[in-house]
């Protein structure tokens with residue numbers, strides 16, 4: 001359904017707020033939480049609980065000017081192999097700390113570009129995971145892939161190693177946009193990758209797109225989306241470009257003056273939404289889309305969608321264990337992050353233990369508030385009374401938050417029946433703003449977070 005939006009409303013909600021992929025969010029991480037705390041949390045996991053693994057590879061073949069990921073260009077194969085050895089070592093240390101051999105249902109390789117790992121290295125890492133963990137029969141094993149540099153042999157190897165899903169960065173197909181972003185990638189490169197993967201058992205394909213980039217217009221985006229729809233990816237993640245050059249220095253290379261303004265960004269988002277819905281994609285939460293057969297579509301319909309720092313997910317494991325530089329681990333007791341840069345990670349791995357840089361403990365109220373935020377972001381609905389009861393907290397702890405929701409209700413972005421909150425279709429683009437109301441740690445600062453809309 002077309003969403004009418006006034007400039008006044010956009011201006012009212014134009015704030016810099018977290019993406020809410022965890023709670024407390026990353027700005028609350030401190031060095032007071034380190035390896036010793038993480039070790040205790042790991043040991044509180046129940047024996048029979050499955051865990052998920054995330055492996056971060058901070059290397060790319062080329063750098064895109066818009067990218068906010070923790071990554072760098074490393075061409076020397078020896079360095080890529082050495083990093084892979086560290087990942088195997090970290091997996092060994094991790095399994096030694098877990099009380100029992102764990103089942104694993106979800107494994108994701110992210111980055112950077114994890115396909116920069118040489119074939120021998122990715123093979124060794126997968127063998128190491130199989131050696132230390134029990135990978136479930138229908139495990140979801142996925143990897144981010146750069147079609148400009150992944151050979152057909154590499155995709156065949158991924159299939160042999162058991163990968164079931166690839167995530168392909170496209171962002172935009174317009175040459176003028178690609179030129180401005182320093183990422184030139186033809187449609188043929190992307191479609192070849194998809195074709196090779198689909199001939200194997202890699203049947204789930206995700207494509208990442210970005211709006212709000214330099215030189216992007218609704219007309220150019222419309223052409224990009226029509227071409228992407230013809231490739232029939234099972235899932236799409238559609239993000240608004242977050243211009244935060246004070247945080248990510250390489251974004252200074254982008255000409256900020258030719259970025260679309262907030263109203264234009266909003267129009268671009270609406271256009272993408274309209275075109276994808278017409279093509280039978282189901283919208284998932286704020287910014288993901290999936291075809292009806294896809295497991296993410298089914299999970300969304302059944303209220304089984306989750307959110308972690310990778311975005312929307314169907315992963316429901318109690319713990320997500322991060323391996324590699326900057327990777328984040330999420331456990332019920334708290335969240336930790338590894339040393340951020342590859343160099344700091346390598347240095348920390350020379351010591352005993354795990355290379356934790358910082359983290360945050362989670363109180364029962366944090367878990368309750370995360371549950372509220374996750375329900376809003378995933379289901380667009382939450383019953384605060386039921387959740388307060390589940391976490392054994394009085395429902396009136398939300399009374400202040402409810403007062404702060406009044407303007408959202410007046411603007412038609414939510415419908416409220418006492419403690420039940422339903423986000424309307426008009427409210428969907430403002431989900432981060434709505435979730436933000438329940439974030440008691442939030443301090444408004446343009447330098448901490450990216451633009452919400």
Ligand code: SF4
Nearest residue numbers: 060063064067069112
């Ligand atoms: S967008 Fe992907 S390929 Fe480009 S720099 Fe970032 S991680 Fe590397």
